[in-house]
Amino acid sequence: MNRKSWLQSLAEDATPAIDECIEQLGETFPLLDQFKLTEQDPQWHAEGDVHIHTGMVLDELYQLLENEANHIQGAHRQALVLGALLHDIAKPLTTRRKEVRGVERVVATRHEAMGRSYIAHRLLNLELSMTVVDLVMGLVGEHHMPKLLVIKQMERGEYWKLARKASMELLYWLEVADMRGRICEDLNQQIDLLEQFKMFSEEYGVWATHQPLEHLRQEIKPHIKDLRADVQDMIFARTMRDFEEGDISTVEEGIARTYSLRDGFSEVYVLYGPSGSGKSSWIKQFDAECEVISLDELRKEINGDRANQSNISQILTVARERLKAHLRAKKKIIWDATNLREDFRQRICRIAFDYHAFVTLVVFHKSERQLFADNKSRPYSVPENVLQDQLDHLEWPVPEEAHRYWVVDNSGKVIKQSGGFND
Template sequence: MGDTIPWLYRYSQTEQDPIWHSEGNVHIHTDMVLEQLYVLFEKEASYLDETQRQALVLGALLHDIAKTKTTKRKEIQGIERVVAPKHEDNGRSYLAYRLIDLELPISQVHRVMGLVGEHHMPKLLVVKNGDRGAYWRLSRKADTELLYWLEVADMRGRICPDQKTQLSYLDEFRLFCEEYGVWGKTYEFALKEALLPLLENCSSKEKKYTYAHAIHAFERDEIFVIEEAIAKAYANRVAHPELVIVCGPSGSGKSSWISENVQKYQLISLD
């Protein structure tokens, strides 16, 4: 795997903060996380299927991949600490094409990218008292159930003074996910099932517009019941601005698709 993801070779040379990670460098920590993950597979998480387990193993192996690039020393409250700012986002970006080279199904690629890119969020949502919308947004980016198990292994696979507190945050995260209906799933399917029958006489574009605005409004806690979504989008759902972005390699048929599907639209740019 190192030939496809060469940053793996840097783990043993990548230091971590001695307070947050007394166990040592990224290589040591990752090994401990994987050990704890396999313990979970034997016990609390034994119900997970092979696809979920594969995603978690890859997530555990790669969750700190970008620490090899972003780690630096920084003074915090007069003390020099080791930090790796935005290593989650950087890791997700770094892995996007490399995971495809591993010949994984695209759904599994998305699942692993979600774990790597969002693995800091479970504790953060609890600490910052995230609202329902924040949990709903997260559920569209990553599998919350797998995030929970990854972070349990992540916390158990380190040595730090507040480990018990951090694990308690994860338990709270799970409870909130269950309360908001996004434990291991997104809310989108249920939202669409409830919304579309109420728009039976609307056109396809009107349905898409209302559905998109419903997601936007629910995730920002601007509305709380499905009828509000319809009312909020009513004024503009028939006639509203629309931007079409076509993406694809040269010669793949973008211009042909435009002429067949949106020929009356004004062309803004060829690039």
Template sequence: MKRAQWLQQLAQAATPNLEECIEYLGSTCEWLYEFKHTPQDAEWHAEGNVHIHTQMVLDELYQLLKTQARHITGERRQALILGAVLHDIAKPVQTKPMLLQGKERIGAPQHETVGRSYLAPRIMEWELPFNVLWQVLHLVGEHHMPKHLALKESQVAAYWRLARQVDLELLYWLEVADMRGRICPDLEWQLMCLDEFRNQAQCFACWGDNPLPKHIATRMNNLSPKAQRYVYAYSLAALEQGELRMVEEVISKTYAHREHYAHLVMTVGLSGSGKSTWLERHYPDYEVISLDELREQFNGKRNSQKHSGQIIQAAKAQLKAALREKRGVVWDATNLRAELRAQILDLGRDYHALITLAVFLLPLKVLDKQNNQREYGVAQSVLERQIEQFQLPNLTEAHQYQVIGENGVLLYESGNWSTL
């Protein structure tokens, strides 16, 4: 059976065991092969290694899909099963001894976010609609959040923020299976936390479509189209971060900037993903700050890393000038790491700009081919290092978020007023 057919069966009644899942998915996600060799803490996971745990999670999930969650069908069922298979995908590289309250334990810190970033460029090769892949990525990346929100007694803003990234009902069922698929002394308490998460998500109307975007939209009918775009983006950010409580507060606070503002576009993508071509098509009149071009000016060639400090300072000076003059400007680079993106995005916020992230996700085989065809293609070793460094941005890093795929096709968009 080909992988495409196997994946399609997940939308129906298929209940493959973990060995079968690895047979079809391991060629793109090689960390799956390490599950049997990855230990877990004897108290938190008395059942044994990651492979044993993941099989138990699948068994519990299939039981839920026959009973309490039998209404989860089609593409949502596909995403949920794949999320269960992959939820601990990064444990093989993140697992290490830890000292917790004076006691040595085994943990895997940040395996959720590392796993999401690892998967993002790899599962693009799978024969699935992008909305399914997107759910899988965020089921993996957010699977510890339900318990976290319940323990912190988080308010509505945290639930709104999470609901824009992932289907909270799917996340709940994944975590019920995750908890039941282990042997630990506090299982009942863990399940109670998940029930609290579910109750709060339903109370905040996040069990299904996130109500926040439409809630904001109804408050802005009297604004100009340009102001609507700006106020909607800033309202979404402010309300999701819990900085303001009402849309009217954001409308008032953005009065000085909403009709005349800079627009900062940042690209995020591996070499060969088509960033420059896409920018020429969609932002032909924007000023483009290209770190590659500045390297060529300073060093005589694009791949030289000399004078990096001077180059960044020159680029930031150029960016500040564009933001100060409230123009459209693009920060064109790979921008693979979150901490480096934050420096530029925070600068845009300092100038009250509207900020858009254009994230390029293509199958690795396509990236490799396009990189080899480029006039300024990078060495294979450089591309492999980029893949290792890639950190998939969170939606909250910018006001607007776009995912661009092969041939410049828009796969996903969030935070844009015009798409409501």
């Protein structure tokens, strides 16, 4: 069976064992071949290595899909199977031994977030819809959160925040399979935490939807319906963020916080994308009124060559000062850089937040294959080893990093919007 047909079978009734999955997808995700070499902590995973565990998770998931979860079909079934296969994909990168309270343990810190980053551009090499890609990334990147939200007794806002990144129901079923697909002493306690997660998700209105804020949109609509579209987006996004952070408890509080901004505010667009992802082309067609702060152009201005990486501190200082000047003038600004690291993005977002700007994170999502092809045809291409290093070390952005979150596809079209009233 060719790969396209095999992937389609996952949306129907296929139940491939882990070795068959690796045979089909090992070339796309080479870390799958390292599962057998990746140990796990025996207290939580007495069954053995990551290969054994993932195989057990798949088997448990197929049982669920035949019984309690048999309503999950089509694209959601396909995403759930792929999510189960890939949920621990970054453990080969993150697993190490660490002494905890005098006992040597096996840990894999942040393997969830690193897993999402690892698969982000590689998933697009496959014959999958963007809906499925989005769902799989959510499952891999957030599969640790259901139990954590319950253990930490998190409030409504954290459930809203999670529901913008992942399907709560699919997360639940993945984690039921994840728990059953291991040997540990506290299995019943772990399953109970998941049942509480389901109960709270239903209570907060995010169980059956991947767009959890529609009720907030309807509640705020009468208050802002006569305002300009950009002002509507700003008020809604800031109110949503305040709710998620637990800073407000009513829509009226959120609206009151925006009155001083209605006569004028800056807009900042922080771009994310590896070299060759289409950022420059998008800028040209987006908004001619935007002030563009390009680190490439600053390197050319200061170093005489946009490829010269020296004087980075001076370049960043100049860039930030220009950003602050534009913010004081309440202009529209594009921060044009790869911004592959979260801390780089957050430094810019924090400055913008301090000036009460409306911040949009613009995420350019191309396949790994397309990135290499397009890089070759760029006027200013980077060496292939540099692009590969970018893909190996990028940190995929998530919605809560900014007020608003856009995903741009291979053609430069915004295909996903989160956070704005008019999205």
